[in-house]
Structure formats: C-alpha cells, structure tokens
Amino acid sequence: MAGMERRAPSSRAKGDAVLPRASGVTVRPAVVADVEAMAEMINAYAARGEMLPKSLNQVYQNVRDFVVAEQAGRLIGCGALHVLWGDLAEIRSLAVEEAFRRRGIGSQIVSVLLHDARELGLPQVFALTFKPEFFQALGFRVVDRESLPRKIWVDCIDCVRFPQCDEVAVILDLEVVT
Numbered sequence: 001m002a003g004m005e006r007r008a009p010s011s012r013a014k015g016d017a018v019l020p021r022a023s024g025v026t027v028r029p030a031v032v033a034d035v036e037a038m039a040e041m042i043n044a045y046a047a048r049g050e051m052l053p054k055s056l057n058q059v060y061q062n063v064r065d066f067v068v069a070e071q072a073g074r075l076i077g078c079g080a081l082h083v084l085w086g087d088l089a090e091i092r093s094l095a096v097e098e099a100f101r102r103r104g105i106g107s108q109i110v111s112v113l114l115h116d117a118r119e120l121g122l123p124q125v126f127a128l129t130f131k132p133e134f135f136q137a138l139g140f141r142v143v144d145r146e147s148l149p150r151k152i153w154v155d156c157i158d159c160v161r162f163p164q165c166d167e168v169a170v171i172l173d174l175e176v177v178t
C-alpha cells in the first residue's frame with residue numbers, strides 16, 4: 001500500500017505566488033503515534049468550518065483508514081479511505097497543513113488512497129467536501145448528494161451540521177484491478 005515516496009504533480013499554484021512543489025514528502029499508512037497530530041490538524045480546520053471535526057476516539061478507532069504525509073519526520077497532511085460497502089468507499093478527513101497547501105500534497109494523499117481503493121476492488125470512491133474544485137482537479141465529478149446510497153447518511157445523522165449541511169458530493173469511478 002502506501003509508503004513509497006511519491007512525486008508531486010508538476011502543476012503550479014494559482015495566484016501571484018508560485019509555490020515550490022513540496023519535495024521529500026512521503027505518504028505512508030498512519031500509526032497510533034500519529035493520531036494526536038492528525039486530530040489536531042483536522043480539528044483546527046474544523047474550528048474554521050473548513051471540515052468536520054473528529055474526536056480522538058474516532059481517529060483511533062479508524063486509524064487503519066488513514067495515511068499521513070510527512071516531510072523530514074514532520075506530519076504535514078492526512079487523509080482516510082473508509083469502506084462503506086462492496087461498491088463504495090469515502091475519502092474523509094483530508095487535511096494538509098496550511099503552510100504546505102497548493103504544493104501537490106493533498107493530491108499525493110488522494111492518489112495513495114485511490115491506489116488502496118483499487119487494490120481493494122472498489123469501483124467507486126466519493127467525498128463530501130467544501131472544496132469540490134480540489135477533487136474535480138483529480139477527476140472527480142460533482143453529483144447530487146441525494147443520488148448517493150442511504151448508507152452514507154449513517155454518519156451524517158451524528159454530525160452537528162445535520163440536516164443543514166452544505167457539503168458537495170463528488171465521485172470518481174475506478175478501474176478495478178483484477
């Protein structure tokens with residue numbers, strides 16, 4: 001699965017500043033020692049309304065879903081692939097530390113999670129996100145949230161935003177490895 005160093009895409013950041021692509025970034029499976037740092041990063045963004053909060057308990061219980069991006073031993077990003085059914089998985093809790101954004105790290109994390117999804121034989125991966133543009137840049141398409149199967153709403157019911165959620169659903173069809 002994850003663990004190898006992955007080259008950042010060659011595209012450049014938008015806006016006036018041209019940020020260098022991050023080098024020496026490794027994406028690897030998370031271990032329990034990463035949990036506090038992951039929860040801190042996720043909840044810092046959640047406090048700003050950019051993503052949904054996660055308790056330490058939730059991150060520990062789902063630690064096998066997560067990969068982390070690190071540079072020189074420092075955790076600078078994370079993301080999770082959560083299998084919901086035989087034909088569907090969700091990308092969750094994707095976060096890249098502020099100073100490292102727009103350097104291809106989020107794309108690296110998603111690429112590792114999609115690799116895992118293919119290896120598991122999953123034909124589709126979706127995300128609920130406030131940043132559809134990021135996922136669209138990776139080939140996901142925006143779909144009506146109501147078109148997603150009911151089982152995805154199990155977690156939503158516990159969310160503080162339910163039922164007034166303004167997250168956008170994006171989905172990607174995968175070529176299954178046989």
Ligand SMILES: CC(C)(COP(=O)(O)OP(=O)(O)OC[C@H]1O[C@@H](n2cnc3c(N)ncnc32)[C@H](O)[C@@H]1OP(=O)(O)O)[C@@H](O)C(=O)NCCC(=O)NCCS
Pocket residue numbers: 011012013014045050051092093094095096097100101102103104105106107108127128129130131133134135137
């Ligand atoms: C969304 C997030 C994970 C993206 O990570 P990242 O490392 O900055 O993304 P990348 O550098 O790989 O971006 C790849 C492409 O996605 C698009 N993109 C990324 N962030 C974008 C944004 N905020 N707005 C519009 N397009 C964006 C761009 O096309 C970008 O390519 P470019 O920089 O060459 O123009 C990061 O911004 C983040 O942690 N945000 C806060 C938490 C969050 O919103 N998580 C997603 C919830 S599911």
